[in-house]
Amino acid sequence: MIKRNIHERMAIMDFEFEIIKTCKDTGARVGKFHTPHGSFDTPIFMPVGTQATVKAMTPRDLEEIGAQIILGNTYHLYMRPGHDIIKEAGGLHSFMTWDKPILTDSGGFQVFSLTDLRTIEEEGVYFRSHLDGSKHFIGPEKSMEIQNALGSDIIMAFDVCSPYPCDYDKAKKDMERTSRWAKRCKDAHSRNDQALFGIVQGSMYKDLRAASANELLAMDFPGYGIGGLSVGEPKPIMYEILDFLMPIMPKDKPRYLMGVGSPDCLVEGVLRGIDMFDCVHPTRIARNGTAMTSTGRVVVRNATYERDFTPLDSECDCYTCQNFTKAYLRHLVKAGEILAAILLSIHNLRFLINLMEDMRNAILDDRLLSFADDFKKKYGYI
Amino acid sequence: MIKRNIHERMAIMDFEFEIIKTCKDTGARVGKFHTPHGSFDTPIFMPVGTQATVKAMTPRDLEEIGAQIILGNTYHLYMRPGHDIIKEAGGLHSFMTWDKPILTDSGGFQVFSLTDLRTIEEEGVYFRSHLDGSKHFIGPEKSMEIQNALGSDIIMAFDVCSPYPCDYDKAKKDMERTSRWAKRCKDAHSRNDQALFGIVQGSMYKDLRAASANELLAMDFPGYGIGGLSVGEPKPIMYEILDFLMPIMPKDKPRYLMGVGSPDCLVEGVLRGIDMFDCVHPTRIARNGTAMTSTGRVVVRNATYERDFTPLDSECDCYTCQNFTKAYLRHLVKAGEILAAILLSIHNLRFLINLMEDMRNAILDDRLLSFADDFKKKYGYI
Numbered sequence: 001m002i003k004r005n006i007h008e009r010m011a012i013m014d015f016e017f018e019i020i021k022t023c024k025d026t027g028a029r030v031g032k033f034h035t036p037h038g039s040f041d042t043p044i045f046m047p048v049g050t051q052a053t054v055k056a057m058t059p060r061d062l063e064e065i066g067a068q069i070i071l072g073n074t075y076h077l078y079m080r081p082g083h084d085i086i087k088e089a090g091g092l093h094s095f096m097t098w099d100k101p102i103l104t105d106s107g108g109f110q111v112f113s114l115t116d117l118r119t120i121e122e123e124g125v126y127f128r129s130h131l132d133g134s135k136h137f138i139g140p141e142k143s144m145e146i147q148n149a150l151g152s153d154i155i156m157a158f159d160v161c162s163p164y165p166c167d168y169d170k171a172k173k174d175m176e177r178t179s180r181w182a183k184r185c186k187d188a189h190s191r192n193d194q195a196l197f198g199i200v201q202g203s204m205y206k207d208l209r210a211a212s213a214n215e216l217l218a219m220d221f222p223g224y225g226i227g228g229l230s231v232g233e234p235k236p237i238m239y240e241i242l243d244f245l246m247p248i249m250p251k252d253k254p255r256y257l258m259g260v261g262s263p264d265c266l267v268e269g270v271l272r273g274i275d276m277f278d279c280v281h282p283t284r285i286a287r288n289g290t291a292m293t294s295t296g297r298v299v300v301r302n303a304t305y306e307r308d309f310t311p312l313d314s315e316c317d318c319y320t321c322q323n324f325t326k327a328y329l330r331h332l333v334k335a336g337e338i339l340a341a342i343l344l345s346i347h348n349l350r351f352l353i354n355l356m357e358d359m360r361n362a363i364l365d366d367r368l369l370s371f372a373d374d375f376k377k378k379y380g381y382i
Numbered sequence: 383m384i385k386r387n388i389h390e391r392m393a394i395m396d397f398e399f400e401i402i403k404t405c406k407d408t409g410a411r412v413g414k415f416h417t418p419h420g421s422f423d424t425p426i427f428m429p430v431g432t433q434a435t436v437k438a439m440t441p442r443d444l445e446e447i448g449a450q451i452i453l454g455n456t457y458h459l460y461m462r463p464g465h466d467i468i469k470e471a472g473g474l475h476s477f478m479t480w481d482k483p484i485l486t487d488s489g490g491f492q493v494f495s496l497t498d499l500r501t502i503e504e505e506g507v508y509f510r511s512h513l514d515g516s517k518h519f520i521g522p523e524k525s526m527e528i529q530n531a532l533g534s535d536i537i538m539a540f541d542v543c544s545p546y547p548c549d550y551d552k553a554k555k556d557m558e559r560t561s562r563w564a565k566r567c568k569d570a571h572s573r574n575d576q577a578l579f580g581i582v583q584g585s586m587y588k589d590l591r592a593a594s595a596n597e598l599l600a601m602d603f604p605g606y607g608i609g610g611l612s613v614g615e616p617k618p619i620m621y622e623i624l625d626f627l628m629p630i631m632p633k634d635k636p637r638y639l640m641g642v643g644s645p646d647c648l649v650e651g652v653l654r655g656i657d658m659f660d661c662v663h664p665t666r667i668a669r670n671g672t673a674m675t676s677t678g679r680v681v682v683r684n685a686t687y688e689r690d691f692t693p694l695d696s697e698c699d700c701y702t703c704q705n706f707t708k709a710y711l712r713h714l715v716k717a718g719e720i721l722a723a724i725l726l727s728i729h730n731l732r733f734l735i736n737l738m739e740d741m742r743n744a745i746l747d748d749r750l751l752s753f754a755d756d757f758k759k760k761y762g763y764i
Contacts, residue, residue: 052713056720059705081688081713089691089709097705306463309471323441323479327471331434331463338438341720 015195015222017042017254023363027246027273030363033223033254035101035153036193037093040068041360042254042275045266045352046103047283051076052086052096055283056341057349059097065318065350066357069101069153071278074146075110078138079129083149091151103154103278106143106185106199109161109227109259120160122177140184148191156225157185159199164232171203178227179215186219197256199225204237206244213248223254226274230260238265242272249273263292263355263379267372270359282352286344289333292351296380298326300344305330318350319343397577397604399424399636405745409628409655412745415605415636417483417535418575419475422450423742424636424657427648427734428485429665433458434468434478437665438723439731441479447700447732448739451483451535453660456528457492460520461511465531473533485536485660487640488525488567488581491543491609502542504559522566530573538607539567541581546614553585560609561597568601579638581607586619588626595630605636608656612642620647624654631655645674645737645761649754652741664734668726671715674733678762680708682726687712700732701725 014036022029031042047054047062050073054062062070072092077083089095092102111118111125118127124139138146143158158181160174178201189196198216202208216224226245229238242257249255254275260266261279269277282292291298293313298305300312308326320329320343332340355375362371396418404411413424429436429444432455436444444452454474459465471477474484493500493507500509506521520528525540540563542556560583571578580598584590598606608627611620624639631637636657642648643661651659664674673680675695680687682694690708698704702711702725714722737757744753 051717051719052710053717053719053721056724058701058721058724060701080717081709085689085709085713088689089707095707095710095713097710307467307470319440319442325471325477327463327467328434328477328479331467331477335433335435335462337433337435338720338723339435339440342438342440342724 014193017223017252019252021364022251023368024366025369026271028270028359028363028368029251029273029275030360031254031275033101033275035195037099037101037153038068040101041357043266043270043356043359044068044276045261045356046071046276046278047349048073048278048280049096049098050280051080052092054345054349056287056338056345057283061319061342061346062098062349063100065346066353067100067349069103070098072096072102072104072150072152073110074104074107074143074150075138077104077150078107078146079131079136083146087149087151091149093151101154102150102152103276104147104150104152104156105258106156106158107138107146108143108156108158111138112161122180124158140181141188144185144188144190144196148189148194151191152194154195154197154223155189157182157196157198157221159201159225159227161228161231162201162203164203164228166203168205168208171201171205171208174203175201175208175212179212182216182219182221186221195222197221197223197225197254199227199258200245201228203228204233204241206241209241209245210248213245217250221253223256224249225256225258227258229257230265235265235268239268239272242269242274246273261352263352264376266352266355267359267375270356270363271368271372282348283345286348287341289340289344291329291344292348294351295378300326300329300333300340302330312347313351316347316351316354318347320347320350396575399605399634401634403746404633405750406748407751408653410652410741410745410750411633411655411657412742413636413657415483415657417577419481419483419535420450422483423739425648425652425738425741426450426658427643427738428453428658428660429731430455430660430662431478431480432662433462434474436727436731438669438720438727439665443701443724443728444480444731445482447728448735449482449731451485452480454478454484454486454532454534455492456486456489456525456532457520459486459532460489460528461513461518465528469531469533473531475533483536484532484534485658486529486532486534486538488538488540489520489528490525490538490540491641493520494543504562506540522563523570526567526570526572526578530571530576533573534576536577536579536605537571539564539578539580539603541583541607541609543610543613544583544585546585546610548585550587550590553583553587553590557584557590557594561594564598564601564603568603577604579603579605579607579636581609581640582627582631583610585610586615586623588623591623591627592630595627599632603635605638606631607638607640609640611639612647617647617650621650621654624651624656628655643734645734646758648734648737649741649757652738653750653754664730665727668730669723671722671726673711673726674730676733677760682708682711682715682722684712694729695733698729698733698736700729702729702732
């Protein structure tokens with residue numbers, strides 16, 4: 001028993017959110033979140049490794065670009081290879097050879113996306129596999145069971161993500177169920193070396209967002225996801241919800257804006273006090289031949305780059321920009337070569353990781369607002 | 383003029399085939415071929431980078447696995463992106479960021495493979511692009527022009543590769559034309575920092591092989607390809623042709639068995655005195671989820687590896703085997719992840735490169751025959 005208490009205390013101490021500096025002009029802050037697999041700096045962008053791999057990246061590529069924490073998707077890993085196999089492998093870190101922090105989502109968002117294949121009940125979601133049509137069920141307890149087996153450092157509560165647009169009554173019901181499910185997740189969660197985050201829902205209705213936040217805060221999670229944004233609504237609406245919501249959120253807990261990863265949204269999110277972001281966007285557009293650069297998007301396939309023997313982004317320190325030209329990358333994209341996906345994924349992720357580091361430094365140096373202004377002008381998104 | 387002479391002499395000196403040891407029991411030998419982009423050890427396996435990339439491999443991955451020379455395909459690079467663009471980039475080395483030796487084929491094999499799209503005349507081959515149907519022509523002079531523009535260290539003569547089976551008259555005509563084209567290639571070749579190899583043809587007819595070899599030897603090339611093998615004939619026939627041909631080939635020039643890359647053929651080729659090999663086989667089967675290992679082929683997708691948490695090949699020192707399990711690789715293959723192609727390509731190429739190094743060491747230590755026997759038993763190919 002004594003041993004267990006010590007272990008519990010150590011594990012709890014492993015999760016600590018340390019705020020290093022708060023921006024005097026904005027809601028932004030610089031922090032460090034400590035987990036049993038090491039710490040990561042906030043604000044942070046987390047590359048997504050849906051099926052236990054960040055697409056087209058080796059773990060050493062991820063380390064090299066400075067990834068400090070990555071995501072796994074509970075739904076996908078549950079379906080294939082199965083959480084039992086990953087548990088037997090020693091957990092997701094060991095299975096995929098990544099010894100830094102991992103966050104897994106709850107599977108909720110994915111099963112809700114199986115629009116024609118699922119039924120939502122109070123106990124959870126009944127659905128058919130997108131792979132073979134087999135019948136499955138995930139509810140709060142099952143999501144905890146799977147994530148406990150995966151052994152990720154941060155796990156997410158099983159929530160109901162309202163679609164956009166969503167009428168008030170449905171949004172209210174989704175939000176209330178999310179709160180009930182968050183409680184059930186908390187009760188079912190069995191490992192103290194994993195931090196369980198609650199997820200704020202409420203669609204685009206401020207009173208529902210406030211109610212959701214208050215109900216979750218009362219449960220005292222070590223961190224909070226903000227779900228149901230970037231689901232199709234115009235960006236100004238997302239920013240308005242964040243403007244409203246952030247002052248309600250506790251200052252001493254990390255705030256994770258789920259599924260957001262375009263450079264402009266990262267800047268706007270940080271300005272409002274978001275600490276964590278994730279998105280498949282950088283790796284997905286990489287596989288389609290599009291790069292994010294310090295001067296905006298580059299569609300590498302364009303004929304204009306046929307004889308452009310300069311790097312993708314002259315300001316970037318990644319392997320791709322240090323070694324290859326736009327003409328070569330264009331050739332690889334046109335020829336459908338895997339190396340195109342590899343090199344553009346390395347670059348796009350490094351670009352976002354650099355952007356987050358630049359913002360952390362700007363906060364530390366009290367110049368975040370001017371950094372954000374410069375970035376907007378240069379990247380050209382406003 | 384003096385400057386040019388010095389440059390010419392230096393370039394010629396750059397190409398030197400140094401024989402370090404000849405096996406007393408077999409035709410095998412260990413050597414070193416020096417080129418303007420550095421030297422490579424023989425016998426060697428050369429990974430194939432058809433479209434200016436060894437599929438799924440970064441240049442640094444290639445360096446890490448010990449690749450000393452790689453191939454490019456003249457036909458593919460001529461069609462896309464075009465040799466003019468590669469020349470403008472500073473040549474193929476610079477275009478693809480590979481500063482070690484490169485060998486390019488002549489384009490002959492590829493245009494002959496366009497069975498329904500090409501017409502062969504004495505001047506060369508008229509064909510339509512496999513990409514857009516546009517009309518093109520490659521003959522000996524054009525092949526030299528393209529390869530001169532690519533700037534590869536070793537370039538191949540434009541030859542006629544007889545199909546298998548092939549009747550005697552056609553094989554004879556193909557062989558004779560190959561000799562005439564070899565002469566035209568030699569006359570057209572304009573860069574002395576590129577070594578032009580002739581290619582021996584003659585299908586499975588020993589007298590034609592002998593005639594081809596003699597005609598080419600009279601032209602005194604710095605190295606010789608052996609073409610028209612591994613084109614569908616049973617392996618014992620290929621070995622019989624090599625048994626016959628090798629004693630005719632000059633001892634002081636490298637011998638390159640084109641398009642051969644399965645482990646058993648590499649061993650049998652080395653035993654008969656082959657110095658260079660290339661093949662898409664290791665990277666192609668990697669993308670299909672098959673690995674070459676010290677105990678034979680592993681079809682990674684097989685259910686038997688579902689919970690196999692051991693490396694692909696416990697004897698292998700590659701990144702894949704040092705870091706990942708069969709269970710993980712199987713998951714990646716089943717999920718169709720790019721990382722499967724990356725990790726299996728790294729492994730398969732490293733496996734062949736290790737095999738060649740092992741054979742070089744066995745020759746140096748006077749134990750090639752016992753090495754070959756052991757390998758055959760372990761790999762299980764007899």
